[in-house]
Amino acid sequence: MxxxxxxxxxxxxxxxxxxxxxxxxxxxxxxxxxxxxxxxxxxxxxxxxxxxxxxxxxxxxxxxxxxxxxxxxxxxxxxxIGGFVNQYESDLEADEQLFKLESQNQRINDLTEENLKLVNRLSKQKLKTHVIPIVISGISALVAIGSLLYMIFKPETSTNIKELKQMEQRLNYIEGTLSNEVDSLKNKLYEAETLIEVYESDTLKVG
Structure with a gap:
């Protein structure tokens, strides 16, 4: 049973x-x-x-x-108040919430990795020429801190469901911010690579 x-x-x-x-x-x-x-x-x-x-x-x-x-x-x-049945249902809800948080944290880690790769690519493009102004955001630091806090204060199944919901809200904010930053970096990278192509083409013509 x-x-x-x-x-x-x-x-x-x-x-x-x-x-x-x-x-x-x-x-x-x-x-x-x-x-x-x-x-x-x-x-x-x-x-x-x-x-x-x-x-x-x-x-x-x-x-x-x-x-x-x-x-x-x-x-x-x-x-x-429901006795052991209520406790079972609360534990079940907490387990489901924990699974969601684990999945969300993995998405954040993936986005963080993509963010860092884009930042590195932009940095390399910036080294090619100093005529292209590239602003690299510090959002990765924020996300890294958020992910670190999740690992340090990783909730257990005994955690109050309200606290799990609050953790989800914090991770939602971090994930949304990071997702927007990744999109922004992709646009910056596209613009930088396009400008570099033009710059290199003009350089060859001058040469």
Missing amino acids: KGRKRAELKNKILEFFINDPVHLFPTETLWNNLGKPVSKLQFQEVLDEMVSVGGRYFLQTVNSPFKSYGYNDLTQDYLD
Whole structure:
């Protein structure tokens, strides 16, 4: 059992606690009362996950080698906001957002590389003759800094989805700025190469 169904089983366990808030239940009892939805080993894995991810929303006691679980004051409130299903959906959304950020960062890296290549070509053209005024932008530095910040503060799946959205907005700005700069550099390179052709042609005629 995986994904949403696994999260739904976790919520059913919480609902079982709410229906009998007085008692604590060992794994065997929970497993039987919930209709043995998975193997006993898998059921214990589900309970262990619940403790790891949302252990403060229900009681757990360990009387070696037995574990028991039950209701606490936060159980109902947690279910009211969706419980483990809501947590699963939030994690899923965060994973999708992280994938988008990874793809976006790769596009930025590709654009940065293209930008640097264009700058180098323009620099070489400028060396050919000093009569061509070429202005090379410092946008590459901005983009490099933005990409570096992404790698330093690279978000994890536990990061708040709001923070991931904010990171996406910052990367959108960087990507858009860099894309415009690449287009501008391409135009400058075309103009420079055209002027150089004219300049070299006039030089040959003079010679």
